[in-house]
Amino acid sequence: MLNALKRYEIQLLVAVGHTQAEVAQFAGVDERTVRRVLREAPVMITASVVEDVSRTVGRPSSVQPYRALVQEIVEKDPALLSVEVLRRAKVAGYRGGKTALYELIAALRPVKTEVEMRFEGLPGEFSQHDFGQIEVTYDNGHSERVHFFASRLKWSRWVEVTLVPNEVAETLIRTLADHFVAFGGVPLCAVFDRPKTVALRWKKNGEVTEWNPTFAYAALEMGFTAEVCWPHAPRQKGSVENLVGWVKGSFFKQRRFCDRPDLIDQLVQWLQEVNTERPCRATGVIPAVRREEERPRLRAPRVLPQDLALRIPVSVGPTAEVLYDGHAYSMPPEAAGFPATLYLYRDRVRIVAGRFSATHDRQTLPGAPSRLPEHRAAHLAAISGKRGKRYLKRQHLFECGEAAVRFLTELVHRSPQGWATEVDQLHELLQSVGPASMERAFRAALDVSTVSVELVARLLGRRGPQLAWPEGLA
Numbered sequence: 001m002l003n004a005l006k007r008y009e010i011q012l013l014v015a016v017g018h019t020q021a022e023v024a025q026f027a028g029v030d031e032r033t034v035r036r037v038l039r040e041a042p043v044m045i046t047a048s049v050v051e052d053v054s055r056t057v058g059r060p061s062s063v064q065p066y067r068a069l070v071q072e073i074v075e076k077d078p079a080l081l082s083v084e085v086l087r088r089a090k091v092a093g094y095r096g097g098k099t100a101l102y103e104l105i106a107a108l109r110p111v112k113t114e115v116e117m118r119f120e121g122l123p124g125e126f127s128q129h130d131f132g133q134i135e136v137t138y139d140n141g142h143s144e145r146v147h148f149f150a151s152r153l154k155w156s157r158w159v160e161v162t163l164v165p166n167e168v169a170e171t172l173i174r175t176l177a178d179h180f181v182a183f184g185g186v187p188l189c190a191v192f193d194r195p196k197t198v199a200l201r202w203k204k205n206g207e208v209t210e211w212n213p214t215f216a217y218a219a220l221e222m223g224f225t226a227e228v229c230w231p232h233a234p235r236q237k238g239s240v241e242n243l244v245g246w247v248k249g250s251f252f253k254q255r256r257f258c259d260r261p262d263l264i265d266q267l268v269q270w271l272q273e274v275n276t277e278r279p280c281r282a283t284g285v286i287p288a289v290r291r292e293e294e295r296p297r298l299r300a301p302r303v304l305p306q307d308l309a310l311r312i313p314v315s316v317g318p319t320a321e322v323l324y325d326g327h328a329y330s331m332p333p334e335a336a337g338f339p340a341t342l343y344l345y346r347d348r349v350r351i352v353a354g355r356f357s358a359t360h361d362r363q364t365l366p367g368a369p370s371r372l373p374e375h376r377a378a379h380l381a382a383i384s385g386k387r388g389k390r391y392l393k394r395q396h397l398f399e400c401g402e403a404a405v406r407f408l409t410e411l412v413h414r415s416p417q418g419w420a421t422e423v424d425q426l427h428e429l430l431q432s433v434g435p436a437s438m439e440r441a442f443r444a445a446l447d448v449s450t451v452s453v454e455l456v457a458r459l460l461g462r463r464g465p466q467l468a469w470p471e472g473l474a
Helices: 004-015 020-027 031-039 047-054 064-076 082-091 098-108 169-183 213-222 243-252 260-276 287-297 373-382 386-398 402-414 419-433 435-447 453-459
Strands: 126-137 143-153 159-164 189-192 199-202 208-211 225-228 310-315 321-324 327-330 339-344 348-353 356-361
Touching (some): 004 031, 020 031, 064 098, 126 169, 126 243, 143 169, 143 243, 143 287, 159 169, 159 243, 159 260, 169 213, 213 225, 213 310, 260 287, 321 348, 373 419, 386 402, 386 419, 402 419, 419 435, 435 453
Parallel strands (some): 189 225
Antiparallel strands (some): 126 143, 143 159, 310 339, 321 327, 339 348, 348 356
16 A cells, blocks of 8 residues: 555656656556556645654554653652662553663653853963873874973963973973963963872862872962863863864964974974964954063962972982982981982982981983982991992992993903902092093993003093093093
């Protein structure tokens, strides 16, 4: 039996001039069927006809008789769990499956739309900060995952972007300090998108209950308060756009780079354009213009980036050393076992343990220790016995570097019984010139295949006529 839409199609095709044979072919019916439909009254298409035709034949819905009951329940208590609605429907006689009823509940449950608020900050009030990363393919085919830290003043839209090696707390704090200087001052509050680098624990509503102590101390040092937003919660960020997404879309995805130095050069040019030449789309004003209006509201940093120290709790080990980031920093022997605080600067480390303190150059080579001359002498004095002192002196020499190990290996195997005297002499030189100069002298001696304390002394200008440094080592 033909439905109303098919009969209407046949009548319409004949009306526009097609033959009965053509209509039968187009409609997929027999010519006798076409002649029968033409003898019928004209079909009038209405919404009810379309609904009747589109409805498929099948079993009646098992949940429709309970639609009114479910609607009454969810209207009375919209937060009621679906499993409880299912239980009440079964008490009322429902015998169908839970999937069909859950679909009905989802269709009838009132949808709660959360009202979002977008607000504009005041001059000098807010700044936004976030890490980002993106895969960059250079023109030579080499690919690199680039990490960057972006900051923006909320009111003026002045932006700073710096490439960074990683996304740890120290990188965040030091880059943040640099960006505050570039801003021209510190705002009242710094807003962060991701709390992992600044907070350790927080409640379900996002309220921080335990800040990262290193970050918290740095915030007090620099003089700003911090707020964190939940990731993917744009309503918490005011009228500031997605900062990382904007940097990726406006810079990284729009340009091509020869190599990393070219990327850095282009980043500097792009920041110059967006800050001083191009009006901001959100405000219609060049950020540099609004920043001049905002600058009086920014406060001078309490501490400059080069003087900013991160405060890290440590302890002095039994060997009178403090281990941090894979490096050993010496302390006086009397400080062994003391709890201590390590003040981490960009270029140096200061350790305070009770009444004892020491300042070292910050070590960057993997595993490289730092031992002050006065600590070497004190450690030797604290060790009893000639044998212990000699092995400690040799250990101090080992710490000069790989060339020192090679030099001492040759020295000991050449004179298994007499190396102690030569190690004493080398240790005196170490105390005078330091490990860096000793490493260079050891390397120069090995380059001429001469394992001689006298040669090392001459290379250091400490005894006899001074020899010239081998080419490339001067």
